[in-house]
Structures are given as C-alpha cells and as structure tokens.
Amino acid sequence: MSLLEIRSLKAAYGSVPALHQVDMTVAPGEVVGVLGHNGMGKTTLLRAIMGFVKVTGGDILFDGTSLKGQAVNARARAGLGLVPQGRMIFPTLSVRENLESGIAGQRDRDQVIEEILTLFPRLTRLLERNGGALSGGEQQLLALARCLCRKPRLMLLDEPTEGIQPSIIDEIAETLQQLSRSTDITIVLVEQNLEFITGLSDRVYAISNGVLDRQIPKDQLTDSGAVSAFMGFAA
Ligand SMILES: Nc1ncnc2c1ncn2[C@@H]1O[C@H](COP(=O)(O)OP(=O)(O)OP(=O)(O)O)[C@@H](O)[C@H]1O
Numbered sequence: 001m002s003l004l005e006i007r008s009l010k011a012a013y014g015s016v017p018a019l020h021q022v023d024m025t026v027a028p029g030e031v032v033g034v035l036g037h038n039g040m041g042k043t044t045l046l047r048a049i050m051g052f053v054k055v056t057g058g059d060i061l062f063d064g065t066s067l068k069g070q071a072v073n074a075r076a077r078a079g080l081g082l083v084p085q086g087r088m089i090f091p092t093l094s095v096r097e098n099l100e101s102g103i104a105g106q107r108d109r110d111q112v113i114e115e116i117l118t119l120f121p122r123l124t125r126l127l128e129r130n131g132g133a134l135s136g137g138e139q140q141l142l143a144l145a146r147c148l149c150r151k152p153r154l155m156l157l158d159e160p161t162e163g164i165q166p167s168i169i170d171e172i173a174e175t176l177q178q179l180s181r182s183t184d185i186t187i188v189l190v191e192q193n194l195e196f197i198t199g200l201s202d203r204v205y206a207i208s209n210g211v212l213d214r215q216i217p218k219d220q221l222t223d224s225g226a227v228s229a230f231m232g233f234a235a
Pocket of ligand 1: 013016017018037038039040041042043044045192
C-alpha cells in the first residue's frame with residue numbers, strides 16, 4: 001500500500017489557483033523527487049500536504065486515511081514533517097535549543113538529541129552556537145535534524161540545496177542517503193537541482209504550472225541531458 005497517495009489535487013491562494021492537477025503515490029521507504037522550475041508549485045504542494053495551504057479539490061491520503069479537515073498539528077502527530085524552504089530555524093536560539101523545539105511531548109530530550117546527532121556529526125560541535133551564526137548549509141542540516149527530532153514517518157523537504165555551498169550540498173546528500181538506508185523513513189523532496197534530486201531519488205516526478213502527472217523514466221534519471229530535455233530545461 002502507498003504511504004502517501006495524492007489524487008487530482010487542486011490548491012489555491014484565495015481565488016488564484018496554484019495547483020491544478022496533482023497525482024502521485026509514494027510507497028513506504030521510498031525517496032521520491034519532484035523537479036520543477038521556479039513558481040511551478042513545488043512549495044505549494046508540500047504546504048498543501050502539511051495543511052498550510054487550502055486544498056480546493058481532490059484528496060491526500062496518508063497511510064490510507066484522508067487528511068481532509070486535519071489541522072497541521074494533527075498531521076504532524078500522524079507522522080508528517082516539513083523542512084521548509086529557507087530553513088526557518090530560530091536564529092537567536094542555540095543549536096541545542098532549536099533541536100529541543102522539535103521534540104514533541106515528554107520524551108527524554110537529551111537522548112533524542114544524542115540519537116539524531118549520530119547522523120549529524122557537524123552539528124555536535126556546534127550545539128551551543130546560535131542558529132543565526134551558522135552557515136546556510138549548517139542551518140539546513142539543523143533544519144533537517146530538528147524535523148527528525150519528531151520522528152516523522154514521511155519527511156517533506158523543500159529545496160534543501162537552495163543558496164548552499166556545493167561542499168555542504170554533498171554532505172546533505174550523504175546524510176539523507178544514510179538516513180534513508182538506515183531507517184524506514186519515506187522522503188518527498190522538491191528541488192530545482194538536477195544532480196541532487198536524481199542522485200537521491202528512487203523516482204522523480206515533473207511539475208509544471210501546477211500540474212504533476214508525469215514521471216521521468218527511471219532509465220533516464222542518470223542522464224542529466226535526457227532529464228533536462230524531458231523537463232524542457234535549457235541545455
Ligand atoms: N502566498 C501566496 N499568495 C499568492 N500566490 C502565491 C503564494 N505563494 C505562491 N504563490 C503562487 O503560486 C504559484 C506556485 O508557487 P510555489 O511557491 O509553490 O512555486 P515553487 O515551484 O515552489 O517555486 P520556487 O522554486 O520559486 O520556490 C506561483 O505562481 C506563485 O506566485
């Protein structure tokens with residue numbers, strides 16, 4: 001069974017439609033990419049799944065249950081986690097406090113943080129530093145780690161490479177690969193970075209003008225020229 005199933009989804013900002021038709025399925029444990037240019041609806045899709053954007057048609061099923069009418073915190077409790085575009089960490093809180101803010105309920109905070117940090121050795125050295133004093137790449141690692149503190153079953157990642165140095169992009173890719181290999185987490189990743197998305201994803205969908213109904217053929221995923229041509233990206 002699919003962990004996430006999206007059927008004929010439509011979403012709008014007021015009276016302005018942003019998603020016209022989105023159909024996708026994600027199996028447990030998969031890493032699924034959504035590739036698209038600026039303004040095509042990638043962020044809107046993730047925010048609609050999480051419950052931040054109003055859905056005007058269609059349905060989203062998580063683990064077989066419709067998310068219709070469920071508030072953001074109910075979706076988070078069900079196991080959805082979003083790492084937003086721009087990272088949105090707390091700049092005046094320390095790395096440790098940022099991580100603590102991601103921990104739900106009465107769980108043993110130190111133990112949760114220790115567990116998560118095994119995936120993020122770079123953050124271990126930075127625990128007492130303020131979030132705002134980290135580089136963009138370090139902030140992205142922190143945003144990922146904070147999301148993981150809630151132990152999501154499905155993690156939604158919004159352009160994790162945006163504005164980040166290539167050396168840390170590689171580290172983020174390795175961290176996500178390790179996470180995917182060592183746990184049963186499911187990931188939906190939206191990106192414009194071809195190399196990053198094709199390197200990480202089991203399957204990649206294309207989104208264009210709020211329509212997502214095409215997948216890039218698997219045998220073409222390793223051929224960036226073919227993917228660019230499929231997407232209509234300039235060579
Ligand atoms: N808060 C908003 N109010 C009105 N329109 C919005 C809002 N946010 C996004 N839009 C519009 O919805 C469409 C999809 O935007 P979205 O941010 O989802 O695209 P994106 O693919 O994530 O782009 P980017 O890569 O630039 O982040 C665009 O036409 C955008 O202008």
